[in-house]
Amino acid sequence: MDILTMLKQLGGGMLVTVEIFFLTLILSLPLGLFISFARMKKNCFVQGGAKLYIGVMRGTPLMLQLIVVYFAPYYLFGMRINHYRFLAVILAFSLNYAAYFAEIYRSGIESMPIGQYEAAKVLGYNKVQTFVRIILPQVIKRILPSVTNEIITLVKDTSLAFVISITEMFTTAKQIEAAQTTILPLMMAGVFYFIFNFIVAGVMEYLEKKLGYYK
Amino acid sequence: MNLLEMNHIKKSFEGGLEVIKDISLCVKEGEVVSIIGPSGSGKSTLLRCAAMLEKIDSGELIYLGQKVAWNDSHFKSVYMSSSDKKKIEKYYGFVFQNFHLFPHFNVLKNVIDAPERVLKLPKKEAEKKGLALLEQLGLSDKKDAYPYQLSGGQQQRVSIARALAMDPKILFFDEPTSALDPELTGEVQKVIQSLAKERMTMIIVTHEMQFARKISDRIIFMERGKIQAEGTPEVIFGTGNERIREFIGRLQNE
Numbered sequence: 001m002d003i004l005t006m007l008k009q010l011g012g013g014m015l016v017t018v019e020i021f022f023l024t025l026i027l028s029l030p031l032g033l034f035i036s037f038a039r040m041k042k043n044c045f046v047q048g049g050a051k052l053y054i055g056v057m058r059g060t061p062l063m064l065q066l067i068v069v070y071f072a073p074y075y076l077f078g079m080r081i082n083h084y085r086f087l088a089v090i091l092a093f094s095l096n097y098a099a100y101f102a103e104i105y106r107s108g109i110e111s112m113p114i115g116q117y118e119a120a121k122v123l124g125y126n127k128v129q130t131f132v133r134i135i136l137p138q139v140i141k142r143i144l145p146s147v148t149n150e151i152i153t154l155v156k157d158t159s160l161a162f163v164i165s166i167t168e169m170f171t172t173a174k175q176i177e178a179a180q181t182t183i184l185p186l187m188m189a190g191v192f193y194f195i196f197n198f199i200v201a202g203v204m205e206y207l208e209k210k211l212g213y214y215k
Numbered sequence: 216m217n218l219l220e221m222n223h224i225k226k227s228f229e230g231g232l233e234v235i236k237d238i239s240l241c242v243k244e245g246e247v248v249s250i251i252g253p254s255g256s257g258k259s260t261l262l263r264c265a266a267m268l269e270k271i272d273s274g275e276l277i278y279l280g281q282k283v284a285w286n287d288s289h290f291k292s293v294y295m296s297s298s299d300k301k302k303i304e305k306y307y308g309f310v311f312q313n314f315h316l317f318p319h320f321n322v323l324k325n326v327i328d329a330p331e332r333v334l335k336l337p338k339k340e341a342e343k344k345g346l347a348l349l350e351q352l353g354l355s356d357k358k359d360a361y362p363y364q365l366s367g368g369q370q371q372r373v374s375i376a377r378a379l380a381m382d383p384k385i386l387f388f389d390e391p392t393s394a395l396d397p398e399l400t401g402e403v404q405k406v407i408q409s410l411a412k413e414r415m416t417m418i419i420v421t422h423e424m425q426f427a428r429k430i431s432d433r434i435i436f437m438e439r440g441k442i443q444a445e446g447t448p449e450v451i452f453g454t455g456n457e458r459i460r461e462f463i464g465r466l467q468n469e
């Protein structure tokens with residue numbers, strides 16, 4: 001097999017990897033915000049629930065979570081869902097990353113000086129306006145470096161999807177490697193992840209610069 | 216009618232320390248009232264209770280005859296609904312010791328965002344008003360600057376403009392010049408003085424005795440959570456009360 005054919009086959013996997021990456025981000029970033037709200041609630045059931053959720057998601061291997069999410073509908077409810085494989089990957093990744101993002105949001109929100117809330121309150125802003133206009137923009141600036149770390153980890157974690165045989169980049173590379181007995185496709189996959197993360201880091205750096213207009 | 220009325224206010228913090236012990240205070244339209252007193256006497260807490268940044272435990276809070284908080288049968292304060300409180304919040308502005316400007320907004324945006332979002336003024340109108348205020352406070356050339364690019368005195372003037380943009384009926388100042396270098400206090404005091412000339416109703420907590428003497432219609436001396444004395448600057452500065460004489464004397468000699 002020549003390199004071009006290999007690249008073509010890897011290309012399909014690449015697309016799946018990119019899809020997993022973006023869908024996970026789009027779902028886990030807002031979900032994480034809601035979990036962080038629950039985590040900061042005074043009500044001890046809500047707070048306790050959020051704590052337990054975050055604890056389990058961060059305290060068990062993502063690979064195991066993937067397997068559980070994939071097999072749970074069948075073993076628990078006897079359900080067979082069409083095309084569930086991909087959905088399971090997105091679900092497991094989103095649920096897992098939301099827990100990490102929740103803690104990042106919380107650290108950012110709790111680091112905001114109380115004076116910002118008080119200034120907004122005496123100006124008559126309601127709770128939603130205060131959060132959306134005053135607090136959140138500043139929180140985003142504060143947490144951007146930690147978010148960048150998580151996102152870079154996510155790029156690499158997408159390869160874990162191979163445990164439930166999703167044909168993303170890494171799975172495809174493994175398959176070619178096994179069939180052709182050459183580690184070249186794995187090297188190529190490595191280069192792909194590296195370039196992907198290079199782009200991600202560049203975008204995040206650009207965002208950080210954009211938000212650097214104030215201190 | 217009194218613009219602000221506080222009757223038999225009591226306030227404790229967790230731990231049981233009673234910080235405000237039965238204080239009553241009325242402010243008429245156009246009046247300038249200064250609150251002085253030693254550190255920890257409860258001046259900020261009283262001001263924050265008036266601005267609903269702290270909840271009072273007991274007593275009445277009344278704005279323009281409307282009861283915002285009143286006593287139930289056990290002498291515990293109950294407040295009006297939060298939607299009614301939002302309307303009351305429009306009556307007053309608050310100027311903090313540390314400004315608390317919004318760092319991600321430029322100067323003009325700091326001033327006009329609340330009028331736009333809270334009062335729902337059209338953008339053009341809010342901008343016109345904001346620019347006029349900045350002009351009045353000598354900040355026209357700073358309208359596009361961000362708070363971190365300004366001196367403390369400029370930041371405090373922006374925060375005064377921000378409060379004024381909401382057309383408050385009364386302004387609260389909690390030590391507006393305490394966070395400033397001595398050479399910058401003058402510019403902020405001048406602004407407050409010109410507001411006093413325009414008969415803006417104000418309550419000012421301050422440690423600057425000469426300033427309080429110059430601008431106040433009435434000075435309140437607070438100690439240990441109580442109003443110990445109150446009167447015109449002449450009365451307070453000419454008092455025979457040893458404790459007050461000593462307090463004023465000490466601050467003036469600093």
Ligand SMILES: Nc1ncnc2c1ncn2[C@@H]1O[C@H](COP(=O)(O)OP(=O)(O)OP(=O)(O)O)[C@@H](O)[C@H]1O
Pocket residue numbers: 228229234252253254255256257258259260261
């Ligand atoms: N949020 C709070 N929780 C607990 N105690 C508080 C709180 N705020 C103020 N106190 C206490 O209440 C007392 C009065 O505080 P306050 O800030 O009103 O005094 P002050 O007269 O403004 O003093 P200063 O001149 O130093 O500003 C102090 O003993 C203070 O420690």
Ligand SMILES: [Mg+2]
Pocket residue numbers: 258259260389390
């Ligand atoms: Mg104080």
